[in-house]
Amino acid sequence: MKTGLRSFHTLDKDLRRITHAESAQRYAFRPVWWLGLAVLALVLGVFLSVGMSGENAAMVGLGAGLVVAGWLGLAIGSNDVANSLGPAVGAGAIGLLPGLILVACAEIGGASLAGGAVTDRLASGLFDFAGLTAGPEAPIVMLSALIGAAVWITTATGIGLPVSTSHSMVGGIAGAGVAAFGMHAVHWPTLALIASTWVVAPLVAGGIAGLVLIYLRQRVVDAKDREAAARLHIPVVGALMFGLFSAYVALLVQERFGGRLVLPAGAAATVLGYLVMRRVLATQLIGSGNKASVKRIFRPALLVAVTMMGFAHGANDVGNIAGPLTVILTGPAWGATATVPVLVLTMAGVAIALGTVLFGRRLVVMVGSGITRLNAGRAFCVSLATALVVLVSSSLGLPVSTTHVAIGGIFGVGFAREWMDRNKNKRRSPLPVEETRRRLLIRRSHVATITTAWVVTVPLTALLGAGLCLAFLAFSV
Structure with missing residues (x-):
């Protein structure tokens, strides 16, 4: 019975690690949380002073929007960096400081090149500001949304409820x-x-991660000669990832600056990625023989996944800052035909990157420890699936929660692992009723946590945004 129990424990173990990671996240987030309380108290005090004095609050609102947006950028960067970097650091694929710098640079690149679609969706896709350009309503709406989201994120973090910045901003x-x-x-x-x-x-994300895991386990991990299989398949997988990602980045550059870069960049990156991946993998496998560990096999591919995750995170989450900030900075002149300034995207990306570098160290160390890190192979599958889904969502201008997508990938990997184990050992004794019930409770608790965070966040931030907007409109009269 012991063997049967162990064969079905993978998903629950990974979900428990996510629970530990969320606890670590709340602990590591304390410096940013205290900074957020100070920022919100300062903004509230300034607005109360302006309201009692009767002065024009336009410039004060602009300054407040910049300050709150800057803090949100720091919070996003410090809070979500462990989704991509934690497993890679834990697997020894990259050092902590180089990893933080790599993710920070990737986030700035993703924000500057690919953040325009989500930013435009949040700036003008939810409401039509074109017919409302005569008054101050549009900037006040976005200032209220920024402050309302900041208030809820700060409060929810303090009480231990994991919430999404994207959900908060939309609400x-x-x-x-x-x-x-x-x-x-x-x-x-x-x-x-x-x-x-x-x-x-x-x-x-769960479906993609599960399919990738099935392919890699059947072709590499469970192969008779694991080292030979790894040398055959891993460089191909890594090269395709690197080539497609490079082609996507080249497409973004081509749309902005012109030229024909997609095919040459994709082809060159694929060939270069294959050669580099093959060389690095050979170095990792020296002396391992047929007993090559999963950690050694997937270290090189994890580096590519880390870069893609950082880029995807910057591309998607930058809209939570740059969308409202664009309307605040352009004022009543914002309309449906306006374009998002690249400078705003870059500034927001830099704020996220600073949060990653300045405040992400503690969280990455904790998530990358032996308690919370995922197995290197499973981490690769989850990171790849999450990056692909977030990148596609970003290109369509749809804000999503990186953490929720990653948890979906973990579910997909866990279910795929258990499906393969059941097919491999069909004569296994069934689990006891108590054990089956316990596993269902663990899995349902994570689904309930995500659903609760979603259901509660949107209406609460909507109420906060509405209340703040009415107050600001009353001050501006």
Whole structure:
């Protein structure tokens, strides 16, 4: 019975590690949390002073928006870095400081090159500001959404509820927009599309991660000659990843600056990636023989996955800052035909990168420790699936939660592992009823946590955004 129990423990072990990671996240986030409390107290004090003095709050609102957006960038960078870097550091694929720098640079690149779609969706996709350019409503809506999201993220972190910045910002914009413009101004189909993506994205990530795991386990991990199989398949997988990612980046550069870069960049990156991956893998496998560890096999591929995750995170989460900030900076002149300034995207990306470098160290160390890290092979599958789903979502202008997508990938990997184990040992004795019930409770608790965070976050941030918007509009009269 002991063997049967061990064969079905992988998913629950990984989910427990996610629970430990969330606890570590709350502990490591304390410096940023205290900074957020100070920022919100300062902003509140300034607005109260302006309201009592009767001065014009336009410039104060601009300054407050910049300050709150900067803090949100630091919070995003420090909070989500462990999703990509923790497993890689734990597996020894990269050192802590080089990893932080790599992820920070990738986030700036993703924000600058690929962050425009999500930013534009949040800036003008939820409401039509084109017919409302005569007054100050649009900047006030975005300022209210920024502060409301910051208040909720700070509060939720303090009480231990893991929430998504993307969910918070969408709820804040929706609530503030309704308060300013009315229910009729909301683009309900866009809101429904975003909300459906929050459900579909983790499921898609789970399917991709599970399929990649099945392929790698059958072709590499369970091969008779593991070292030979790794030398054959891992460089090909890594080269395809690197080539497709490079082609995607080249497409973004081509759209901005012109030229024909996609095919040459993709082909060159694929060949270079194969040669480099093959050389690095050969170095990792020296002296391992047919007993090559999974950690050694997947170290090189994890580096590519870390870069893709950082880029994807910057591309998607930058919109939470740059979207509202764009409207605040451009003021009433913002309209449906306006374009997102590259400088705003880069500034927001730098804020996220600073959060990664300055405050991400503690969390990565804790998540990369023996208690919380995922197995290197499973971490690779989850990271790859998460990066692909987030990149596609970013290109479509859909804000998603990186953490929720990653947890969907973990579910997919766990279920795929158990499916393979059941097919491999069909005569295994069934699990006891108590053990089956315990596993269901563990898995349902994680689904319930994600669902609760989603269901609670959107209405609460909508109420906060609406209340703040009404207050600011009253001050501006």
